[in-house]
Amino acid sequence: MKAKRSHRINQINRNLSGQQVTINGHVHRLRNYGAFLFINVRDRSGLIQCVVDDTATERLMALAKSLKNEYCIAVNGKVRERTAENINAEQERGDIEIAVESIHIFTQSLVPPFVIEDGESQAKEDLRLKYRFLDLRSGAMQQRIKVRHQTVFAVREFFNNEGFYEIETPILIKSTPEGARDYVVPSRIYPHTFFALPQSPQLYKQILMVGGMEKYFQIARCFRDEDPRGDRQPEFTQIDVEMSFVEQEDIFNVGEKLISHLFHKIMNITLATPFTHLTYYEAMNTYGSDKPDLRYGLKLIDFSALAAQSSFEALATSLGQKNGAVKALIVKNYAEGFSRKKAGNLEDIAKKYGLGGLAWLKYTNEGLEGGAAKFFSNLLPNLEEFGLQKGDVILIAAGNWTKVCASLGIIRQTVAKELNLYKPNDFAFCWITDFPLFEYDEDLGKWQAMHHMFSMPKAEYIDKLETDPAAVIGQLYDLVLNGYELASGSLRIYDPALQQRVFDIVGYPTELAEERFGFLLESFKYGAPPHGGFAIGLDRLVMLLTGVENIREVIAFPKNTQGIAMLEEAPAPIEEQQLKELHLTFNVPEPKN
Secondary structure (H helix, E strand, C coil): CCCCCCHHHHHHHHCCCCCCEEEEEEEEEEECCCEEEEEEEEEEEEEEEEEECCEEEEHHHHHHHCCCCCCEEEEEEEEECCHHHCCCCCCCCCCCEEEEEEEEECCCCCCCCCCCCCCCCCCHHHHHHHCCHHCCCCHHHHHHHHHHHHHHHHHHHHHHHHCCCEEECCCEECCCCCCCCCCEEEECCCCCCCECCCCCCCHHHHHHCCCCEEEEEEEEECCCCCCCCCCCCCCEEEEEEEEEEHHHHHHHHHHHHHHHHHHHHHHHCCCCCCEEEEEEEHHHHCCCCCCCCCCCEEEEEEEHHHHHCCCCHHHHHHEEEECCCEEEEECCCCCCCCCCHHHHHHHHHHHHHCCCCCEEEEEEEEEEEEECCCHHHHHHHHHHCCCCCCCCCCEEEEEHHHHHHHHHHHHHHHHHCCCCCCCCCCCCCCEECEECCEEHHHHHCCEEEEECCCECCHHHHHCCCCHHHHHCCCCEEEEECCCCECCCCCCCCCCCCHHHHHHHHCCCCCHHHHHHHHHHHHCCCCCCEEEEEEEEHHHHHHHHHHHCCCCCHHHHCCCCCCEEEEHHHEECCCCHHHHHHCCCCCCCCCCCC
């Protein structure tokens, strides 16, 4: 037979009826009815039914019956329309089939450790990752990898049309701490020295701006040696962007045009622009998060006045503390079924965020009920002025403003998911601006950059850098989608003296800064332009485009939640000879007696 493919499966339709075709793919399912054998064959483009009927030779029928799931085969035959009673309206190409004339087996397959599904795999994740070469054959993974490809292609299309250059930056670089730990690579040629893998192309893209490139982008691979977390990967991909001679609004404009282009090309959705803008303070104070989900309301309210009027002493005490706050959530139509157990689960969230607890009450036909009801029994009219109605529940948190907002923000998300307050296919974008430039690390006892050390402070705060770092607002911004940080960026410092002032605050005095970042500071002395940019997490973007909640589902070969590559079983030891070549030895502790 001719084993070379003549058509992909998605190219076969009723118009080819009576024509000879050859398809290549894997056996997806087999149904043996004795005189008839049905073989569903799958390639990357789709699936089609092939039929070996009672006109087949003994040899062909025997060969067909020897097939097993996941055999890699070629099928040659004629396309024909199915009879009316055999049409499968729920299946693409359910109105046609291939009458098989010959079969060629390229390779056989062992029995797979799990079933290859048309849609989502039902196997456990670690098993899927170990046999990723099989998992990638599933319909869901095929579709998600396709969307990832389409997204990257559309990104390149957009930036080319906008006059950007795609420029590759190095993978082997000098270790320049950016917040997380570096992956380090020992040098064989220069003993006891190391390269690092980039956490981002940050310094190089800034130097590209000094180099007059003006508009740069890159589909950049990045690496961070962080403790395992379910929503992070040790290596990830970002859409990296930098521009010269721009202000914040210029960057927002490019970001919105890019996102609009992608959603139109990939999802056929027209987005409304400009996107909503919220300051960091507004986002935290109103939604309890610097990455708020705006698909639903459920806003935090300032409960200070009512707390002061109530007989609830713990709330009043919180108001008297430094940065003290009392805030609340009114959850509409939540009273029915709201039990002490449910209240306890929400209270656990508040305690996790460092609060003493969570006060609550519900408004029923009998009046106010719940743990805090007795403290507000004489304030019902005031509660109604806040919007409390019968059937509602009010959740109250008191303490440090940051902890109160953050805890209620998580409770807000929890309640919204429980009550189905949003549709998964809705998309609510928002720019978060005016982040603090610094945050104080209590454990380390020093100031750290909120985003990174190269972000420009707002001009009106520059004089406060040394005297009041907590008050300094940076020209920082995040793009948020449905409760996820999709992109992050800033306008950059391009004056070496100002950059050193920021370095000093975060613990890099002149000598150390010169050692770590001297090449960047040197470039600034040669006419650096004002510049800024952003980076979009490609993995997270594709995750949101495809409607999954796990970035491992949109990466061809991800690490598992423990940071292990299950397929090739890495990390793994290396040979003694390799260690010698790299001038490395291990200090193995003496066994304890």
